[in-house]
Amino acid sequence: MKPHGNKHWWRRKRVMLPLLSLVLIAGAIGLAVWRSDTSTVVVYNQSGGPLPGIIVRACNQSRNVARLDEDASFRLRLEPHGEGGEVGLELATEPPTRWHGAHVEPTGGYRVTLRVWPAGEVEAHTQISIWQRWFKSAPDVSE
Numbered sequence: 001m002k003p004h005g006n007k008h009w010w011r012r013k014r015v016m017l018p019l020l021s022l023v024l025i026a027g028a029i030g031l032a033v034w035r036s037d038t039s040t041v042v043v044y045n046q047s048g049g050p051l052p053g054i055i056v057r058a059c060n061q062s063r064n065v066a067r068l069d070e071d072a073s074f075r076l077r078l079e080p081h082g083e084g085g086e087v088g089l090e091l092a093t094e095p096p097t098r099w100h101g102a103h104v105e106p107t108g109g110y111r112v113t114l115r116v117w118p119a120g121e122v123e124a125h126t127q128i129s130i131w132q133r134w135f136k137s138a139p140d141v142s143e
Helices: 004-035 130-136
Strands: 040-045 051-058 061-068 073-077 085-091 097-104 110-116 122-128
Touching (some): 040 051, 040 061, 051 073, 051 110, 061 073, 085 110, 097 110, 097 122
Parallel strands (some): 040 110
Antiparallel strands (some): 040 073, 051 061, 051 085, 085 097, 110 122
16 A cells, blocks of 8 residues: 555645646746737858958947858847837948948847858848747837
8 A cells, every 4th residue: 555645645736737837837928928019130151251340230230240250140139229220231341332221220129130142142031030920019020
């Protein structure tokens, strides 16, 4: 005959583990929704070589990167201030490359992806967080 203490432990485990799992899942979803308002600009270097000197500007904010290796990326996470507008990208190539486009807002879950291809061509895609679309009725932007 098994001791009464083991049976009680098993019953508690069957209730507490699923309950703990539900709390953790709800917390993860809440965190995702809360952080979904942050907008970002991500630059991928697919130019075939390293890029010397990059400046990214968006919403009166900027970030400088001294060098971006081939197949590397970096992210500019926008602070929730400033005005929306175009993203600007400057490359210290010879001749210098200056690119402007892809609208972004400092909040609203915008994610602008810039890919730098050989010869300095820039490809841009804009998306809005799925959480912003579902819970805050944000438009479905996909450029």
